[in-house]
Amino acid sequence: MAKILLVDDDPDFCAALVARLAQKGLDVDAAESGAVALARLRDHAYALVISDVRMPEMDGIELLRRVKEDRPQTPVLMLTAFRDVDGAVEAMKLGANDYLIKPVEGDILYAKITHILPEFGERPAGFESIVTCDPSMVKHLEMLDMVAQSNASVLLSGESGTGKEVFARAIHERSPRSSFPFVAVNCAGLPEGLLQSELFGHEKGSFTGASTQHKGKFEQADGGTLLLDEISEMPPELQAKLLRALQEREVDRLGGKRPIKVDVRVIATTNRDMQQHVRDGGFREDLFYRLCVVPITLPPLRERRMDILLLARHFLKEFCEQNQKSISDFTDAAAGWMESQQWHGNVRELRNVVERAVVLCQGNRVESYELNPELWVTPESDAAAADDPGRLDVRVGMTAHEVEKRLILKTLEESGGNKSRAAEILGITPRTIRNKLREYGLM
Ligand SMILES: Nc1ncnc2c1ncn2[C@@H]1O[C@H](COP(=O)(O)OP(=O)(O)OP(=O)(O)O)[C@@H](O)[C@H]1O
Ligand SMILES: [Mg+2]
Structure with a gap:
C-alpha cells in the first residue's frame, strides 16, 4: 500500500x-x-x-x-x-x-x-486481490463478505474487464469452500454438445469419439465453486439441464446410468442485461431467479474514476517487479491522461496499457507518451521540458520540421490526446494533425 x-x-x-x-x-x-x-x-x-x-x-x-x-x-x-x-x-x-x-x-x-x-479505510479482510476505493464497490465487498459464507448463487453483471472473475475468486477464497476447487467454464465458446459434456461429463462410448470416461466441471468442482462465465449464451436445452442440476444437486453424465450427487456453489457472470434477455425469450425465467439470488453489478471503470490511478499504481508495481524495473510513479500529465480516458475495455485495458508503459519506460516516472504511443515524443525533448509541461525545447540548429513536430506532439499531450482540442489550439484542422501523425509514423 x-x-x-x-x-x-x-x-x-x-x-x-x-x-x-x-x-x-x-x-x-x-x-x-x-x-x-x-x-x-x-x-x-x-x-x-x-x-x-x-x-x-x-x-x-x-x-x-x-x-x-x-x-x-x-x-x-x-x-x-x-x-x-x-x-x-x-x-x-x-x-x-x-x-x-x-x-x-x-x-x-x-x-x-x-x-x-x-x-x-477499513475494508473486510480477505479481499486484498480487489483493488478499489470506490464507495459502491466497497459496499459490494461488505456484502460479499456475508454472501461468501452462504451457498447462495451469485450473478455478477458488468462490462467486459470490470473484474467479475476477480470477484468470483474472492467469494470462493472467502468462503468455507476455499480448500476445495474453483472451476471456471465459459458457456459461450463451445457448441452445445461439447458444452454439455464439459459441464456434466460423459461415460466411455456415450458418443462417437468418447473413448474415455470424462468427469464434468460440476463434479470437478465438488465441494467448491463453479464459475459459469457468459451464462446468457447457454443454449436452451442446457438451461433446462442446469436448472435440474441446481435444484436436485445432482448431475447426469452423458450416457450415465444414474445421477451423481454434487455439492457446488454456482457463480454466474454476464455482460448482457439478463432481465431483458429473459423478456426476449432467450433465457429461462426460473433459471434466472435460481442464479440471481444475489445480484451484483460491477460499474465500468469510467464510472469510478477514483479507481483509475489506484489501479494503475497497483499494476505499475506488479509489472515493475515482473520486469525488474524501478519506476516510482506516473507524471501528473500521465495520471491526468489516464483519468480522462473512457476505458471501454475497463480494468483489463488499463492493465495492458500500464504493462506496455512499464516495458517502454526509460525514466523514473511513466510519461503520458509511454501510455499512449500516439503521443510519442523523443525522450530528450520531453525531459528538457519536464519542469514546465507547456514548454518546448527549441534551439537554433533544429529544422522547422522538427520544431513543428515537437509543437504538435506537445500540444496533443497537453490536450490529453484529444486531436480536435489540439487542432483548435494550434489553429489547424484535426485532419492536418492526423496527416502529420501519419507522416511521423505514429498512426
Ligand atoms: N478491482 C480489481 N483489482 C485488481 N485487479 C483487477 C480488478 N478488477 C479487474 N482486475 C484485473 O483486470 C483484468 C480483468 O478482470 P476480470 O478477468 O475479472 O474481468 P471480467 O469482468 O471477468 O471480464 P470478461 O467479461 O471479459 O471476462 C484481470 O487481469 C484482473 O486481474
Ligand atoms: Mg471473466
Whole structure:
C-alpha cells in the first residue's frame, strides 16, 4: 500500500503519530523538516503529505506551495496550532485538502485521512486481490463478505474487464469452500454438445469419439465453486439441464446410468442485461431467479474514476517487479491522461496499457507518451521540458520540421490526446494533425 509522509520538527510528536497510524495499518514515513520532506518526495510517490504549518526554516506553507507546484495531484493535510488558524486559512487557499488543529487525536486524524483517501479505510479482510476505493464497490465487498459464507448463487453483471472473475475468486477464497476447487467454464465458446459434456461429463462410448470416461466441471468442482462465465449464451436445452442440476444437486453424465450427487456453489457472470434477455425469450425465467439470488453489478471503470490511478499504481508495481524495473510513479500529465480516458475495455485495458508503459519506460516516472504511443515524443525533448509541461525545447540548429513536430506532439499531450482540442489550439484542422501523425509514423 502507498505511504504517507508526515512532516513535523518535533520528533516525539512524529514518533507517536507514526505508531498510532501503524496500528491502523498505515505506512507512514516521518520527515523533520521541509527540506527533508522535499528530498523524500523526489524519490517516492506518497499518497498523502501531512505537514505542520509552523516549522523553522521552510514552514509548512512554503512546503505546501512546493508540493502543489511539483505534484499537484498529491493531497496535503495541514496541522496547525490553535493560535495559528490564519495559517490554516492560507493553506486551504493554496490548495491544502484539509487541516487539523493541534493537539491531534489519532482517531480524528485517521478519519481525515480516510476521508481524503477512502482506499485507506477499513475494508473486510480477505479481499486484498480487489483493488478499489470506490464507495459502491466497497459496499459490494461488505456484502460479499456475508454472501461468501452462504451457498447462495451469485450473478455478477458488468462490462467486459470490470473484474467479475476477480470477484468470483474472492467469494470462493472467502468462503468455507476455499480448500476445495474453483472451476471456471465459459458457456459461450463451445457448441452445445461439447458444452454439455464439459459441464456434466460423459461415460466411455456415450458418443462417437468418447473413448474415455470424462468427469464434468460440476463434479470437478465438488465441494467448491463453479464459475459459469457468459451464462446468457447457454443454449436452451442446457438451461433446462442446469436448472435440474441446481435444484436436485445432482448431475447426469452423458450416457450415465444414474445421477451423481454434487455439492457446488454456482457463480454466474454476464455482460448482457439478463432481465431483458429473459423478456426476449432467450433465457429461462426460473433459471434466472435460481442464479440471481444475489445480484451484483460491477460499474465500468469510467464510472469510478477514483479507481483509475489506484489501479494503475497497483499494476505499475506488479509489472515493475515482473520486469525488474524501478519506476516510482506516473507524471501528473500521465495520471491526468489516464483519468480522462473512457476505458471501454475497463480494468483489463488499463492493465495492458500500464504493462506496455512499464516495458517502454526509460525514466523514473511513466510519461503520458509511454501510455499512449500516439503521443510519442523523443525522450530528450520531453525531459528538457519536464519542469514546465507547456514548454518546448527549441534551439537554433533544429529544422522547422522538427520544431513543428515537437509543437504538435506537445500540444496533443497537453490536450490529453484529444486531436480536435489540439487542432483548435494550434489553429489547424484535426485532419492536418492526423496527416502529420501519419507522416511521423505514429498512426
Ligand atoms: N478491482 C480489481 N483489482 C485488481 N485487479 C483487477 C480488478 N478488477 C479487474 N482486475 C484485473 O483486470 C483484468 C480483468 O478482470 P476480470 O478477468 O475479472 O474481468 P471480467 O469482468 O471477468 O471480464 P470478461 O467479461 O471479459 O471476462 C484481470 O487481469 C484482473 O486481474
Ligand atoms: Mg471473466
